[in-house]
Amino acid sequence: MVHLTQALKFPNVNTANRDGIVAIGGDLSTERLQLAYQSGIFPWFEQGDPIIWWSPNPRMVLFLDELRITKSMRNILNRQEFKVTFNQDFRSVISNCQKIKRDGQNGTWITNDMIEAYCDLHVLGTAQSIEVWQNDQLVGGLYGVDMGHVFCGESMFSKVSNASKVAFISLVNHLKSSKYQLLDCQVYNPHLESLGCREIERNEFMKIIKKEV
The missing domain is CATH 3.40.630.70 (Leucyl/phenylalanyl-tRNA-protein transferase, C-terminal domain)
Structure with missing residues (x-):
């Protein structure tokens, strides 16, 4: 599982696990969110959990x-x-x-x-x-x-x-x-x-x- 750093980048969506999780961590800055959607990725997590980034297959x-x-x-x-x-x-x-x-x-x-x-x-x-x-x-x-x-x-x-x-x-x-x-x-x-x-x-x-x- 890829843990995001401060660097503004995401792994390729084809590296997602079976559930569709691409990465964990990072932040919810406007720049990162825009990059996520441009990359076919979205955040979905519960209060208290780290940010989880998804790209499910199928969509x-x-x-x-x-x-x-x-x-x-x-x-x-x-x-x-x-x-x-x-x-x-x-x-x-x-x-x-x-x-x-x-x-x-x-x-x-x-x-x-x-x-x-x-x-x-x-x-x-x-x-x-x-x-x-x-x-x-x-x-x-x-x-x-x-x-x-x-x-x-x-x-x-x-x-x-x-x-x-x-x-x-x-x-x-x-x-x-x-x-x-x-x-x-x-x-x-x-x-x-x-x-x-x-x-x-x-x-x-x-x-x-x-x-x-």
Whole structure:
């Protein structure tokens, strides 16, 4: 296992272990985080643990034309029950992602240090948020890292039914209209699969990140 030093570099993702761990340690500086995402790597760790850097194989992604929207979800969108904004309240979105209770999870991987690090990325325009409002209350949203041709989704939350789906669909529509290639969803979960996401080989993902396809 590679332990990072102060040097601003990561090992090749193909050196990751079976679980997808590339390295341990380092820091959450904006420079290191930007390099990580450019290298197909992201941080994921719990409070009190060292920073763990991941590049899983396979990788869960959404090819934008493969988005699945159910008939009931289309009806919700058509009724315009929610208002959607972009980058209006990044800190509230990531803070809600930290606090929301999730089935099968005792805690959160979004530490306070992570919040500050991604808020710093947001100031630079690299980290972005989508907010979903109902009656002027923030009820859902998501955030991630914008690579210019790939959006790396990090986390989403919902306080009322379907709010996070509205955020996800709104993001995908924005990415499609802006000619992005891919939405990175990192690791498999059945909810993402129901929206049209699927797993691809890490090598294929890296070619897209590096703009080789």
